[in-house]
Amino acid sequence: MSVTAPDGFRAGGVTAGLKSAGPDVALLVNDGPSDVAAAVFTRNRCKANPVLWSEQVLQDRRAKAVLLNSGGANCYTGPEGFRTTHANAELVAERLGTGAIDVVVCSTGLIGEQLDREKMTTGIEAAVGALAADAGTAAAEAIMTTDTHSKEVVRSGDGYSVGGMAKGAGMLAPALATMLVVVTTDADVDADTADRALREATRRTFDRLDSDGCMSTNDTVLLLCSGASGTRPDEAEFTARLTDACHDLAQQLLGDAEGAEHDIAIEVTGAASEDDAVTVGRAIARSNLFKTAVYGRDPNWGRILAAVGTTDAVFEPDALDVAVNGVWICRAGGPGEPRDAVDLGDRAVTVTVDLKAGGESATIWTNDLTHAYVHENSAYST
Amino acid sequence: MSVTAPDGFRAGGVTAGLKSAGPDVALLVNDGPSDVAAAVFTRNRCKANPVLWSEQVLQDRRAKAVLLNSGGANCYTGPEGFRTTHANAELVAERLGTGAIDVVVCSTGLIGEQLDREKMTTGIEAAVGALAADAGTAAAEAIMTTDTHSKEVVRSGDGYSVGGMAKGAGMLAPALATMLVVVTTDADVDADTADRALREATRRTFDRLDSDGCMSTNDTVLLLCSGASGTRPDEAEFTARLTDACHDLAQQLLGDAEGAEHDIAIEVTGAASEDDAVTVGRAIARSNLFKTAVYGRDPNWGRILAAVGTTDAVFEPDALDVAVNGVWICRAGGPGEPRDAVDLGDRAVTVTVDLKAGGESATIWTNDLTHAYVHENSAYST
Numbered sequence: 001m002s003v004t005a006p007d008g009f010r011a012g013g014v015t016a017g018l019k020s021a022g023p024d025v026a027l028l029v030n031d032g033p034s035d036v037a038a039a040v041f042t043r044n045r046c047k048a049n050p051v052l053w054s055e056q057v058l059q060d061r062r063a064k065a066v067l068l069n070s071g072g073a074n075c076y077t078g079p080e081g082f083r084t085t086h087a088n089a090e091l092v093a094e095r096l097g098t099g100a101i102d103v104v105v106c107s108t109g110l111i112g113e114q115l116d117r118e119k120m121t122t123g124i125e126a127a128v129g130a131l132a133a134d135a136g137t138a139a140a141e142a143i144m145t146t147d148t149h150s151k152e153v154v155r156s157g158d159g160y161s162v163g164g165m166a167k168g169a170g171m172l173a174p175a176l177a178t179m180l181v182v183v184t185t186d187a188d189v190d191a192d193t194a195d196r197a198l199r200e201a202t203r204r205t206f207d208r209l210d211s212d213g214c215m216s217t218n219d220t221v222l223l224l225c226s227g228a229s230g231t232r233p234d235e236a237e238f239t240a241r242l243t244d245a246c247h248d249l250a251q252q253l254l255g256d257a258e259g260a261e262h263d264i265a266i267e268v269t270g271a272a273s274e275d276d277a278v279t280v281g282r283a284i285a286r287s288n289l290f291k292t293a294v295y296g297r298d299p300n301w302g303r304i305l306a307a308v309g310t311t312d313a314v315f316e317p318d319a320l321d322v323a324v325n326g327v328w329i330c331r332a333g334g335p336g337e338p339r340d341a342v343d344l345g346d347r348a349v350t351v352t353v354d355l356k357a358g359g360e361s362a363t364i365w366t367n368d369l370t371h372a373y374v375h376e377n378s379a380y381s382t
Numbered sequence: 383m384s385v386t387a388p389d390g391f392r393a394g395g396v397t398a399g400l401k402s403a404g405p406d407v408a409l410l411v412n413d414g415p416s417d418v419a420a421a422v423f424t425r426n427r428c429k430a431n432p433v434l435w436s437e438q439v440l441q442d443r444r445a446k447a448v449l450l451n452s453g454g455a456n457c458y459t460g461p462e463g464f465r466t467t468h469a470n471a472e473l474v475a476e477r478l479g480t481g482a483i484d485v486v487v488c489s490t491g492l493i494g495e496q497l498d499r500e501k502m503t504t505g506i507e508a509a510v511g512a513l514a515a516d517a518g519t520a521a522a523e524a525i526m527t528t529d530t531h532s533k534e535v536v537r538s539g540d541g542y543s544v545g546g547m548a549k550g551a552g553m554l555a556p557a558l559a560t561m562l563v564v565v566t567t568d569a570d571v572d573a574d575t576a577d578r579a580l581r582e583a584t585r586r587t588f589d590r591l592d593s594d595g596c597m598s599t600n601d602t603v604l605l606l607c608s609g610a611s612g613t614r615p616d617e618a619e620f621t622a623r624l625t626d627a628c629h630d631l632a633q634q635l636l637g638d639a640e641g642a643e644h645d646i647a648i649e650v651t652g653a654a655s656e657d658d659a660v661t662v663g664r665a666i667a668r669s670n671l672f673k674t675a676v677y678g679r680d681p682n683w684g685r686i687l688a689a690v691g692t693t694d695a696v697f698e699p700d701a702l703d704v705a706v707n708g709v710w711i712c713r714a715g716g717p718g719e720p721r722d723a724v725d726l727g728d729r730a731v732t733v734t735v736d737l738k739a740g741g742e743s744a745t746i747w748t749n750d751l752t753h754a755y756v757h758e759n760s761a762y763s764t
Binding site for chain 2: 043044045046047075076077078081110111112113212213214215216217286287288289292293295296298301302303305306307308309310311315317318320330332333334335369370371373374375377378379
């Protein structure tokens with residue numbers, strides 16, 4: 001169900017031939033009564049055409065539909081690529097009886113190549129025809145690229161619900177990497193609240209996912225609010241529910257990262273500030289030496305300290321404690337419990353770094369760096 | 383010859399059993415008449431004990447000897463490890479008839495483990511006995527870890543010479559990663575000149591080498607000046623000669639990077655500032671997606687643009703041009719010449735990014751990300 005679980009939404013997922021196999025065009029329509037929307041886009045300055053378009057759509061913080069496709073990112077395709085995005089939005093708008101400026105567009109797939117306009121036209125017509133209130137899963141499947149399964153979530157609030165879908169099996173990065181996420185709700189939420197809630201939810205979930213440190217060109221996280229439940233939730237409660245749904249999707253993305261054998265949670269505690277904790281966690285998550293060590297099942301705390309030492313966070317080197325899966329193998333910047341006590345056989349790995357500098361903390365999630373990662377990213381163009 | 387090519391230097395390289403095989407302790411003595419020295423150390427805040435020690439030695443910008451060992455980094459080994467470094471320097475000083483505070487110490491190898499004091503004592507005694515004016519190569523061999531060959535250089539100036547040795551087969555990073563470099567000269571250079579010349583030389587060579595983005599804990603680049611030639615060179619000429627020697631050593635390090643199949647020069651031109659050029663080059667050098675693409679012989683300019691887009695350099699996304707091995711496959715932020723025209727069969731790869739924002743430029747050197755890199759760094763502790 002995912003995005004169609006909340007009332008007021010219809011979706012469709014169809015096959016237009018953009019990919020070599022499988023569905024590749026999805027459409028999501030918000031039937032209201034509200035059309036409040038919020039979005040977070042990639043911070044990459046070299047953005048794809050659909051991002052440049054959708055930033056315009058979201059300026060009034062309203063949207064009536066989202067067109068998504070896999071099989072082509074329409075990125076670095078110049079003015080011609082932008083015209084393709086615009087034309088696709090126009091066609092959707094015409095079929096739905098609304099304006100193109102109310103139609104968000106998201107694309108994922110190969111970059112540097114034009115998107116096939118004819119196939120998109122065929123796909124859009126088919127997707128409009130397929131629109132249904134129970135087709136959330138079909139839409140979620142149509143946005144998959146190298147994902148091994150679709151990612152969906154549903155959460156129930158008090159008198160409303162939240163649903164979501166996501167794609168992204170790799171190339172995840174702090175500022176979101178070709179990751180497309182659409183979250184829907186039938187709660188009655190005003191535009192300011194929706195914006196604040198989505199920013200807070202992404203800040204603590206997708207933004208703390210750092211699979212390979214690379215920042216994509218097409219990343220988009222959307223929140224559409226239909227208001228169909230008639231329930232206006234408390235902002236804090238709504239934000240918590242939304243964060244919970246985003247966390248669930250983020251963990252699904254992490255678990256499906258290209259070629260990964262370990263999902264690694266890096267908990268940084270004892271930080272002087274939350275920013276310090278995030279900075280330290282990200283530095284560790286981006287250390288190829290640390291990530292290859294985890295792949296080799298080696299609890300190499302020296303590589304962790306070396307990564308911590310590259311940051312400007314508040315800490316004293318000879319005060320640092322590090323645990324891997326609960327075993328404190330580094331104490332006061334030197335050897336602690338024996339490394340042999342650490343078992344890295346399971347997929348889930350937790351690294352804890354205590355900076356001994358304050359009471360703040362944060363968790364960053366990443367994956368190990370494996371032969372399969374190198375294979376997938378060297379053998380295929382993306 | 384390397385470090386003993388200039389007059390006034392003796393070296394020794396011996397086997398002390400710190401490594402499973404091969405020589406592992408080196409000693410270099412500056413017999414003067416000058417004992418001017420300069421150094422650049424890792425910017426990692428979690429430094430190894432020999433770095434903490436040597437920073438003190440260099441405070442008066444003079445040094446009479448350098449003790450180096452492979453087979454143990456003496457890093458994250460706490461106060462006991464610092465006492466080991468100090469004791470080793472004391473022993474060298476006693477044998478040479480000088481003070482411990484004139485003895486620089488450099489270590490490389492496993493981190494988080496104490497260095498064997500008995501073996502070090504044996505090694506130091508043997509190295510003192512082996513000191514000779516033609517043993518530069520023996521010293522260069524004794525500092526190798528996973529290096530497949532020793533790295534040495536000699537350059538002749540007008541009435542003086544420059545010699546150098548280096549180790550580091552991977553873990554290279556902008557701020558130098560377990561990379562040890564010792565450069566000697568018999569030029570008569572004052573401390574201020576030596577310091578300025580070394581900083582300028584490293585800034586444009588070792589500091590622009592970014593193999594895997596990881597910053598090591600033990601990195602040290604030393605310059606020792608004996609003054610034995612009696613020649614006082616022009617500062618600009620001396621700096622150029624030193625930079626040339628450092629460039630040669632840096633390229634040797636690059637060519638021996640762990641598991642690499644390609645040496646990649648990233649030339650950033652048309653930058654508004656040299657800092658911008660360096661920032662952009664480094665962002666590309668740190669993109670695992672770009673590095674795996676090169677390994678796969680895929681001239682993936684989209685991944686290059688995506689890396690450029692993560693920086694705050696001055697540029698317009700739709701003005702960027704990118705060439706790989708001379709073929710401009712990206713023009714104005716979109717497709718240019720056909721990708722097929724690019725041949726990535728050779729080890730040497732040149733990526734050129736024209737930011738179209740000014741007249742400054744810089745080159746960053748890196749390697750591709752290969753299966754062998756993952757293997758070497760996951761299968762072995764370092």
